[in-house]
Every structure is written in C-alpha cells, then in structure tokens.
Amino acid sequence: MKRYDVAIVGSGPGGLNAAITAKTRNKDVIIFGRQDLSSKLVKAKHVNNYLGLFDMSGAEVAERFKQHLANMEIAITEERVTNILPAGSYFSLLTKEGIYEAKTLILATGVNFGELLPGEKELLGQGVSYCATCDAFLYKGKSAVVVGYTRQAEAEAEFLAETAEKVYYVPMYKGKDKDIVPELAHGIEVVMDKATGIEKNEAEAGSSAMKLLLENGEIQAHGIFVLRESTAVDVLVPGLAVDEAGKHVMVDRSMATNIPGCFAAGDLTGRPYQYIKAAGEGNVAALSAVAYLDTNK
Amino acid sequence: MSVREINEADFEAEVVKAEGTVLVDVWAPWCGPCRMLGPVVDEVAEENAALKVLKLNADDSPRVSMQFGIEAIPTLLVFKDGKLANKSVGLISKAAILDLIK
Numbered sequence: 001m002k003r004y005d006v007a008i009v010g011s012g013p014g015g016l017n018a019a020i021t022a023k024t025r026n027k028d029v030i031i032f033g034r035q036d037l038s039s040k041l042v043k044a045k046h047v048n049n050y051l052g053l054f055d056m057s058g059a060e061v062a063e064r065f066k067q068h069l070a071n072m073e074i075a076i077t078e079e080r081v082t083n084i085l086p087a088g089s090y091f092s093l094l095t096k097e098g099i100y101e102a103k104t105l106i107l108a109t110g111v112n113f114g115e116l117l118p119g120e121k122e123l124l125g126q127g128v129s130y131c132a133t134c135d136a137f138l139y140k141g142k143s144a145v146v147v148g149y150t151r152q153a154e155a156e157a158e159f160l161a162e163t164a165e166k167v168y169y170v171p172m173y174k175g176k177d178k179d180i181v182p183e184l185a186h187g188i189e190v191v192m193d194k195a196t197g198i199e200k201n202e203a204e205a206g207s208s209a210m211k212l213l214l215e216n217g218e219i220q221a222h223g224i225f226v227l228r229e230s231t232a233v234d235v236l237v238p239g240l241a242v243d244e245a246g247k248h249v250m251v252d253r254s255m256a257t258n259i260p261g262c263f264a265a266g267d268l269t270g271r272p273y274q275y276i277k278a279a280g281e282g283n284v285a286a287l288s289a290v291a292y293l294d295t296n297k
Numbered sequence: 298m299s300v301r302e303i304n305e306a307d308f309e310a311e312v313v314k315a316e317g318t319v320l321v322d323v324w325a326p327w328c329g330p331c332r333m334l335g336p337v338v339d340e341v342a343e344e345n346a347a348l349k350v351l352k353l354n355a356d357d358s359p360r361v362s363m364q365f366g367i368e369a370i371p372t373l374l375v376f377k378d379g380k381l382a383n384k385s386v387g388l389i390s391k392a393a394i395l396d397l398i399k
Binding site for chain 2: 082094
C-alpha cells in the first residue's frame with residue numbers, strides 16, 4: 001500500500017495551510033475534506049481579521065484559499081475519515097471508500113462534535129456502536145436502536161435493517177430538518193422523541209440488554225447505534241489525549257499531541273476560534289511533521 | 298510467532314486448553330476497522346516470539362461470539378493459561394495491545 005508522508009484530516013484554514021506548508025517542503029501529502037472546504041468558513045458573513053484578506057465574505061475567502069490550492073496543485077480527497085489507528089510506525093486511516101496509510105498525521109477537524117449522550121462513551125463497544133455498516137452483521141436476528149443526528153444516518157439504518165430483526169430509529173435532527181418524519185424501508189419503526197441517555201441492563205441479556213432513555217419513555221434493544229456528522233476526536237484516534245471536557249486536543253508549542261507523529265491545528269486545539277490562528281497552527285504542525293519525518297527516516 | 302487463522306472447532310484446543318498467553322483477534326473480512334488492526338496485530342506477533350496469536354472469523358464463530366459477549370468487532374481477547382484475562386473492543390493502538398498482553 002502507498003504510504004504518504006503526511007495525512008491531513010480537515011480542510012479548514014488549519015488543514016489547508018498545513019497541506020501547503022508540507023507540499024512546499026516536498027512532502028507527499030493527502031488531505032481529507034470537502035470541496036467547499038469548511039461549512040463554518042462558507043457560512044461566515046464577513047471576514048475582516050485575516051491579514052491581507054479583508055472586507056470579504058467567508059465564501060470569498062474560501063475562493064481565495066481554493067485558488068491557492070489550485071496554484072500549488074493540491075487536490076482535496078473528498079472522503080470522510082471514520083477511524084484512525086496509530087499503528088506504531090505509521091497511521092492507518094479508514095474511509096468508506098478504503099484504507100490509507102501515512103507516516104505522520106495532522107488533525108484539523110474543527111470542534112463541531114456536539115454533546116455526547118450520558119453513558120454513550122462508557123458503553124462504546126459494549127452495546128453502543130458508531131458504525132452501522134461496520135457492525136450490522138453482528139445484529140442478525142437481533143434488535144437495535146439508531147439515534148440519527150443527520151439525514152445520512154437514514155441510509156445506515158436501512159442497511160442495518162436488512163440484517164437485524166428489528167430496528168428503531170430516533171431522529172435528532174436540527175435546523176431545517178428538525179420536524180422531518182423520515183420514511184424508512186425494511187419495517188423500521190420511527191420514534192419521534194428525544195434521546196437523553198444510554199444505560200446497560202446489567203441483569204439482563206439479549207433484547208433488553210441496552211436501554212435508550214427518551215424524554216417520553218425508553219426503548220430496549222440488543223444494541224444502540226449513535227450516528228453523528230462527525231466523531232469526537234479521541235474516539236476517531238484511540239489513545240489521543242484531550243482536555244477534561246473532551247473538546248480540545250492537548251498539544252505543545254510544536255503542535256505535537258501525545259502520540260508520536262500526530263499533530264493538531266486549528267479550533268481543535270482550543271480558543272481563539274479564528275481563521276488566522278488556525279492557519280498559523282497548520283503551518284507549525286506541518287513543519288513539525290516534516291522535522292519528525294527527517295528524524296525518523 | 299507467526300499469526301494463524303483458526304475456526305470455532307479449534308477454539309477449545311488452541312485457546313482454552315493452551316498454556317501461557319494467547320491473543321485472539323476476532324475479525325471479519327467485511328469489517329474495515331478489522332482490516333486496519335490486522336497488520337498491527339501481525340507486527341505484535343512478529344515482535345513477541347513467545348506470544349501465540351490467532352485470528353478468528355466472527356461470522357463463522359457464533360458460539361464463541363456468544364460465549365465471550367462479542368458485540369462489535371474488531372475484538373481482541375487475551376487468555377492466560379486458558380482463562381480470559383483481558384478483552385478490548387474496537388481499534389486500539391499498538392501500545393495498548395502491548396499493555397493488554399502484559
């Protein structure tokens with residue numbers, strides 16, 4: 001398998017500047033993200049605090065970033081990274097489309113994870129799963145609840161329902177999708193309520209082993225799938241040190257995390273949540289990754 | 298020691314009746330995270346000559362899956378003299394695997 005020098009996760013200002021810096025240093029770079037770069041950036045009405053790029057909308061700033069990328073011949077890989085494994089001497093990154101390997105890793109995912117449900121993290125892997133397409137086959141003849149935070153979760157629930165005996169679906173949509181009642185195939189039972197927590201029935205096994213607590217009651221099942229837009233970063237990268245609130249990655253001045261060869265940049269490392277701070281950290285993170293590559297040849 | 302693939306029928310003889318430490322990687326071919334963890338488990342096996350490392354396909358092993366409460370894969374099971382000593386679910390780093398078999 002091809003092994004990249006640097007893999008970057010996230011295409012906001014932190015990730016992009018890391019990509020540009022690493023490319024300038026002749027490193028083989030892959031950057032995962034989205035064509036529109038960053039939803040936060042595109043939504044910004046007015047940007048006035050980025051050196052040299054002033055009195056512009058976020059979309060205009062994004063357009064300038066894109067021109068810079070094109071000029072440097074950097075293409076964004078539009079795949080969502082669902083798992084990263086620090087494999088010792090390299091990093092392995094999983095997307096729906098495949099597995100990638102890189103010698104160093106720069107995390108620049110931003111901080112938009114949302115709040116975890118009480119009990120969710122503690123029971124992960126013990127009845128709680130984040131990936132219906134990964135664990136579906138273990139639910140043959142069993143029941144499951146899917147807590148869906150985005151409409152993309154509907155397809156995963158349907159995939160699960162092809163194998164599982166019974167699937168419940170609890171939509172937790174926000175914004176314009178808030179009041180949508182999803183129409184799902186394979187006999188999925190849609191429950192219009194709000195999930196408030198997850199518990200394990202210690203004394204019970206089988207179809208009542210897990211309990212999803214709702215505002216108006218509860219659902220019992222073999223397992224619970226929680227499907228969000230993005231994964232909390234310490235779940236994405238097992239063993240990564242985060243702060244007490246679990247929101248920010250712990251880094252030093254060189255943007256190094258506790259995992260050798262893994263660096264972080266941007267909102268993910270803490271406030272202020274500003275583009276120019278993110279871009280500067282991306283630069284530092286990439287230079288640190290280059291130094292790491294040079295000393296660990 | 299090199300890694301060997303076993304099936305459910307061998308489990309008793311290869312794991313439960315085995316002396317010393319045995320690491321069992323429960324996986325399936327359709328599981329992406331399992332394919333990521335596989336090479337790391339292989340590396341641990343290569344670097345620890347005394348350790349017995351086995352792979353078990355979860356799809357073909359419903360009885361073992363039930364017995365050891367395997368609800369998600371990859372799952373790593375560590376046996377010491379035939380008794381389950383450690384269990385880990387999901388992707389874990391190489392350092393964490395080494396901690397499991399200590």
